[in-house]
Amino acid sequence: TVQYSVCGNSETHSVTMQNSNCWELNGNAQWITVGGQNCIQLTAEVNNQTGCSWDENVINFNNDFTLSLDYYFGNNFNGADGTTFTFQPNPGACGIAGGQLGAGGITNSLVVEFDTYDNDFPTHVVDISPDHIAVEVDGDLLNSTHLCGPIAALPSSASIDDGLIHSVNIDWNATTQVLSIFFDGNLRLSCNYDFITNVFGGDNTVYWGATAATGGLNNQQYFCPQTVTFLPAELISFTNECEEDVSYLKWTTASEDRVDYFELESTTNGFVFQTIGKVKAAGTSTELQNYSLPIEESNFKRYFRIKTVDIDGQEEISDLIAEQSCHSTKFIETxxxxxxxxxxxxxxxxxxxxxxxxxxxxxxxxxxxxxxxxxxxxxxxxxxxxxxxxxxxxxxxxxxxxxxxxxx
The missing domain is CATH 2.60.40 (Immunoglobulin-like)
Structure with missing residues (x-):
């Protein structure tokens, strides 16, 4: 088993990363260049290989996020076995080859499988005939009870080991606890489950990445890291309140993930916004954080919003709230x-x-x-x-x- 880290150091690893993430490569995984882009090959066209790769930055399931990867499943319709998009707590993990797709045996894991081989034709207790997507948990990919799915990866039920690059997007809604899997831009599967409690043992932060495997048949299988979009803070309240004729903007976050600061903006028309203040954030927190900013009242009716900015410059913008008048005595009542x-x-x-x-x-x-x-x-x-x-x-x-x- 070969295990090493790649952090974008071209002198040490002859690799130049296209983003700031570091990836932990395990098993047969290795960096390759495809069309000038740096990608991670999980398996070569060799039997009985297993490759795993994990982003070294943990992801927080208390926050909404979107993950995007470009996958290559091979060019052999009769090849095997497939890849996964996996969340789990151990950056050094790599699972079982063959039909377990490199994720089998990894405990406390959430696995989105992209299976390119029908392992139990014709009974179909575990798999279905088309190349398919399913959600599995706790490292068992050859069970007869899938958490969600399976469903054909493509609406046409065509094979995905077709020599083409396929885009995969994973969306997580922390409020509704719904995981949505998009394949080539089409929503193929949604899975509603409390993964933090039932899979991760109460831990809301886990590693994420991709695995793949071959068995008695094979395919070259790789992915190209693309984008990660985090919603850096879970905003649970945002109000404009008065204290002794002084107007305050107040807000509370339930959690924060590497948040740098909050920028408060005002508008009179909903189109043009003006910055009225910035407040330093707690940074990373899973506890309630309360913030406030005193503001001067305007001659015009205004509306406010919060722009949450993390340390990488990612932004999240809140809904608008209306300004409240804090004058204790009105000049005219009627x-x-x-x-x-x-x-x-x-x-x-x-x-x-x-x-x-x-x-x-x-x-x-x-x-x-x-x-x-x-x-x-x-x-x-x-x-x-x-x-x-x-x-x-x-x-x-x-x-x-x-x-x-x-x-x-």
Missing amino acids: YRFENNTLEFSNTNEFWHFELQTTAGQKVNFTEHFDGSMTELQTNQLAGGIYFLTIFNAQTNEKQMVRVYHSIR
């Missing part, structure tokens, strides 16, 4: 805005006003003040929402009020 006339109670001669559309366009008006009431007479306006900003020249306070114009 108003009437009908047919281009806005009226409200007012006994303060030092108040000045500005009326704007939701897009920030200024609305012209004439003002009438009789000591107890203010009337703003506008030109012809469409019905809908407008923003009235009130300035108090004595106290330098200002407040924006959302008003609705009705046409009767």
Whole structure:
């Protein structure tokens, strides 16, 4: 058994990695170059080989993620045996050859198999005739009870050891606990299961990678590392709250995976966003983390979002929340805005006003003040929402009020 690490060091290993990941290679696995791209050959066209390769960065099943690999299953329709996409706790692991696809015997494992050989024709207790996908657990790939599947890898049931490169995407939704397997862009299998509790022994972080094997028949089988997309933080709340007339943005994460910082952004129209603050993250955590940022209120109605950025620059953007007014006393409590006339109670001669559309366009008006009431007479306006900003020249306070114009 040959075991070594490759971390993109071209001088030591004559390999230049195309991404920042390091891979642990076990068994017969080795680096090869295919069309100028660095790929990992799991088995050659040789009988009774087993190859395994693990990304040295663990993956967190408490977070959503997407993994993408390009697989080559060989060019011999009568070859064997197939490959897997496996999650397990031991970076030095490599399993059994033949129909166990190099993943058999690896305990506490979640295995997505891509089987290119029908091992039990014609009974089909274990396999089905077409090259197929199934989800297995705990290192037993020759059992009669699959966790999910099997199903033909291609909708046409054609062979996948056809000399072509096939794309595989694995999507994990941590909230719904659904693992989705896409083959050549088609969703072929979904599997709903609590893998953390029932497979990984309560450990939410495991290694991931690929295995393959040959037996009495063979195929060259390799994969090319592509992309890993992590959602770096599990955001469970995001609010705008008031504390003694001070406005705060507050948020809580249930877990974080190598998060660098949070960037808070505001918008008035949902299209143009402005950064209003950055907060350093805890980094990596499986405990609740609470954050807050004091903000100044604006003259315009705003909406906020959080951009979560991890140490690799990967970003995740939250949904929008609306701004809350934190003024304890409203300048005006009631108003009437009908047919281009806005009226409200007012006994303060030092108040000045500005009326704007939701897009920030200024609305012209004439003002009438009789000591107890203010009337703003506008030109012809469409019905809908407008923003009235009130300035108090004595106290330098200002407040924006959302008003609705009705046409009767």
